[in-house]
Amino acid sequence: GNDCCPSNFSETPVILTEPYFNFCSIQEAMAEIFFEEYECQSLLRIPAGDLSEYHYRSENRSTQCCLIIDCGYSFTHIAPYIRGKKQKNAIKRIEVGGKLLTNHLKEIISYRQLHVMEETYVMNQVKEDTCFVSMDVMADMAKCKKKYPENDIVRDYILPDFTNLRRGYVHTFDKPPVVEQQKLRMNNERFSVPEVIFHPSDIGINQMGLSEAVRLSIQQCPEDARSELYKNIVVTGGSALFPGFKERLYKDVRADAPDEFDVNITLPENPVTYAWKGGKLISKDPEFYTFVVTKEEYEEEGPNICMERFDS
Known part of the structure; x- marks a missing residue:
């Protein structure tokens, strides 16, 4: 509550992100916590990808379609x-995220x-500081x-001792x-770890890689939208920060995509906060x-109003 967020919740609307296809029981519990425990004024429960799409569309007004790739902590959507x-019928999920890497x-x-x-904390820093996506693995x-x-390619990573050195370095x-x-x-760990996003089968995960999931997702959309989707691929999430990620994704998607379609991939300046900035923009929408x-609607109609209003 007030310890970590000194705000008066009864006067504050809250934007809460959730995964696509979240469980109803979790959605109900979240609404109960925010309306009954924190007594917040109003709630918007929305997938982070929706906020990223809103952000992208607000900067590209003429764009009708886009494909959001969210490389999250637990999975990639x-x-x-x-x-x-x-x-919804074309959303794909790969069970590979930053935690697994x-x-x-x-x-x-x-x-x-x-x-x-x-x-885990130190090794997450090692991953962030040393790993990159290879353009030619072999x-x-x-x-x-x-x-x-x-x-x-080989590097030494000097580990922190937390006395003289608080963070390791390359x-x-x-x-x-x-x-x-x-x-x-x-050595080869630097690129073999991020490679799992592109080839999950390398470590025994029986799922398609990222570029294949992109192709299949677009294939399941109406034909007249496919060209625009290939031209407006947006990559968000922490794993998108690996050096070479955008270039490798472009190379793989370009190889899979039909020749007549142009491929364009947008990597925001900060892919981690891109959805958050979308939330900031949507909060200012008229x-x-x-x-x-609102809290009044929730008290009158209960959790069902959230199920009807929010499209997750």
Whole structure:
């Protein structure tokens, strides 16, 4: 409550994000918490992808369609929107998110070098600081078998000791070696971990990769919208920050897409806060109060009004 958010909830509308196809029991519990515990003035429950689409459409007024790729913490969603309406039958979900990538990196490093299974926070930083998306996995794999300087991928990651060093950092081999600090050697792990988003089968997840999911999602949309969808692919979420992510996605989608369609991928300046900024914009929309459920409506009609009003 007031400890972490010093606001008067009874005078404040709240925008609450949720996954696509959320369970009804969870939706009811969320409405109950916000209206009965926090007594908030009004509530808008909406998927983050809807906010990203609103943000993109507000900046590209002439655009009728877009495809939102949300690389989240627990999974990756691919959702097409036509004239502001999401095409529910064409939404795809890949069970790969930032959490799985961090856990996969922990397992690899624990098996090969140092036991880090309890160091989720540090290993998440290692992932963010060192990993990248490869444009040619086999060529990079061959390079990783060589020694520096022929191998320009290998790095040392200096681990924090939380006394003198609060956050780890990448150490390249052209600098003097660091002796006193504990370190990890990052070689093919740097690109094999993010590769799971593009090929989940690499670690035994029997699902399609990202570019295939994009193609299938667009294929399940009306024919006259497909060209526009390929031209307006928007990537959001933390995993989109991997260096090379946008370029690799373009390469793979371009290879899968019909030749007559142009492919364009937009990576926002900050893909992590893109949906949040969409929420900020929607809160200033003149029609905002037609989207929300007020406390009075909730008290009169109960949880059913939320089910009817919100399209998740």
